[in-house]
Amino acid sequence: MNATTKKQLNITATKLRMLIVEGTHAAKSGHPGGSMSAADMLAYLYNVEMNVNPADPHDPNRDRFVLSKGHAAPALYAALADKGYFPVEEIGKLRHLGAMLQGHPDMKGTPGVDMSTGSLGQGVSAAAGMALAAKMTGRDYRVYALLGDGEIEEGQVWEATMFAAAKKLDNLVIIVDNNNLQIDGTIEEVNSPYPIPEKFAAFGCNTIVIDGHDFDQIEAALNNAKEVKGKPTAIVMTTVKGKGVSFMENSVGWHGVAPNDEQYEAAMSELNATLTAYEEA
Numbered sequence: 229m230n231a232t233t234k235k236q237l238n239i240t241a242t243k244l245r246m247l248i249v250e251g252t253h254a255a256k257s258g259h260p261g262g263s264m265s266a267a268d269m270l271a272y273l274y275n276v277e278m279n280v281n282p283a284d285p286h287d288p289n290r291d292r293f294v295l296s297k298g299h300a301a302p303a304l305y306a307a308l309a310d311k312g313y314f315p316v317e318e319i320g321k322l323r324h325l326g327a328m329l330q331g332h333p334d335m336k337g338t339p340g341v342d343m344s345t346g347s348l349g350q351g352v353s354a355a356a357g358m359a360l361a362a363k364m365t366g367r368d369y370r371v372y373a374l375l376g377d378g379e380i381e382e383g384q385v386w387e388a389t390m391f392a393a394a395k396k397l398d399n400l401v402i403i404v405d406n407n408n409l410q411i412d413g414t415i416e417e418v419n420s421p422y423p424i425p426e427k428f429a430a431f432g433c434n435t436i437v438i439d440g441h442d443f444d445q446i447e448a449a450l451n452n453a454k455e456v457k458g459k460p461t462a463i464v465m466t467t468v469k470g471k472g473v474s475f476m477e478n479s480v481g482w483h484g485v486a487p488n489d490e491q492y493e494a495a496m497s498e499l500n501a502t503l504t505a506y507e508e509a
Contacts, residue, residue, distance in 0.1 A: 229444050233276070237443050238506045240310060241271040242499055245472040247306035247319050249495045252486040255323035258331065261482035262376060263303035265407040265440070265467035270307040272446045273372060282312040285339045291369050292358045294343045296351020297376035297405065298332040299484070304341070305329050313340035349382025351375060352402055356392040359400040359460075370454075374403045378410025381419045386431060392460040393432025400460040401453045402433065405440065407469035409480045428462035440465025473498055 244267040252258035274280065278291040295304045302322065309316040314328065321327035328338055332346030343354045355373035362369050375385065392400050404424060412418050421427065429435040434456040438445040446465075453461035469483070470476025473495040487495055 229447050234443050235506060235509060237268075237271050237275065239503065240275055241268045242472065242503045242506060243310060244271055244303065244306040246496060246499045246503070247309060247316070248302040249473070249487060249492060249499065251302045251305065251319040251322035251329070253489075253492040254320045256486050257323055257484075258302055258486050259299040259484045260302065260486065261409070261469040261476060261479070261484075262297060262405065262407060263300045263306075264471045264473065264476065265469050266300055266303045266374060266405050267306070267471065268441050268443065268467075269374065269403060269405070269446060269465060270303055272443060272450070274307045274311050276447070277450050278372065279369065280311070280340070282308075282340065285313060289367055289369055292342045292355070292371045294351045294355040294358070294371065294373040295333055295341075295345050296355075296373050297348065297379050298345030298351075300374075300376070300405075301329070301331065301333050304333060305338075308338070308340040311340070314338070348376070348379045349384040352385050352388035352392070355400055355402070356388050356395070356397060356460075359392065359397040360395055362399055363395070363397070368399075370399045370401065372401045372403060374405060376410065377404055377406045377408065377415050377421065377424065378418065380404060380421045380424065381415070386427070389428065389431045389433065389460070389462070396458045397460045398457050401450065402428070402460060402462040404428075404462065404464045405467055406464055407467045409469045409478070409483065411480075411483050413480055425462075425464050428464070433460050433462040435462045435464065437464045437466070440467035441471060472502065 333341045335341045359371040436449045476482040
């Protein structure tokens with residue numbers, strides 16, 4: 229990846245994190261931690277990887293994205309707003325009564341949302357159905373599903389993965405946000421799904437492990453996924469929950485708690501400093 233592209237992606241990811249903080253603060257609720265950990269991947273998907281057009285969000289040939297961990301909606305909304313699907317001002321209305329952006333993605337009410345999600349474990353099933361539909365209709369679009377590592381404790385994830393491998397859905401990419409924390413603690417403490425890469429490999433996936441905050445590794449993994457034929461790809465990305473705000477990082481308490489006014493100011497100050505450093509680099 230050239231330096232200019234990487235610089236722009238770092239700027240975009242930082243802006244997404246700022247929008248996540250903005251939205252959850254305005255809502256006084258939401259899930260910032262797991263949204264922040266996924267921001268780099270979403271920045272890459274929506275600005276480099278996926279064939280999408282905000283002017284035509286229902287294009288039948290577009291690539292699809294399924295946010296299986298639907299509680300990380302602030303990250304998806306930030307990516308969609310940054311891309312131009314709707315005015316960025318909508319972020320400030322997150323979770324407000326009657327607003328476009330609710331606590332979980334709604335494909336009927338929000339441009340750019342390809343699947344309504346929230347009940348954990350169901351995203352791979354929906355994504356596999358989309359990928360199979362592409363095969364059946366002769367379209368070449370690709371489907372990306374982002375899961376939480378706690379979410380993969382759900383059995384439906386593995387049933388759907390087995391189905392995707394059986395149907396040779398090489399147009400499907402399963403992405404696991406392995407930040408090692410879920411609502412009640414570490415994933416080992418709750419119900420360990422480790423070893424994650426070996427499980428996806430055993431279920432028939434081309435499996436890749438990356439640092440989910442390294443754009444070179446993200447690019448290489450997604451390029452590899454396009455080269456592999458006859459099986460879906462599972463990208464297991466090691467990430468930091470709350471990435472980008474020092475007092476949120478690796479803290480399970482930030483799974484589903486919004487920043488108060490003082491925390492909001494501190495978080496935005498830190499992210500603004502990061503943004504300035506990237507812009508001036």
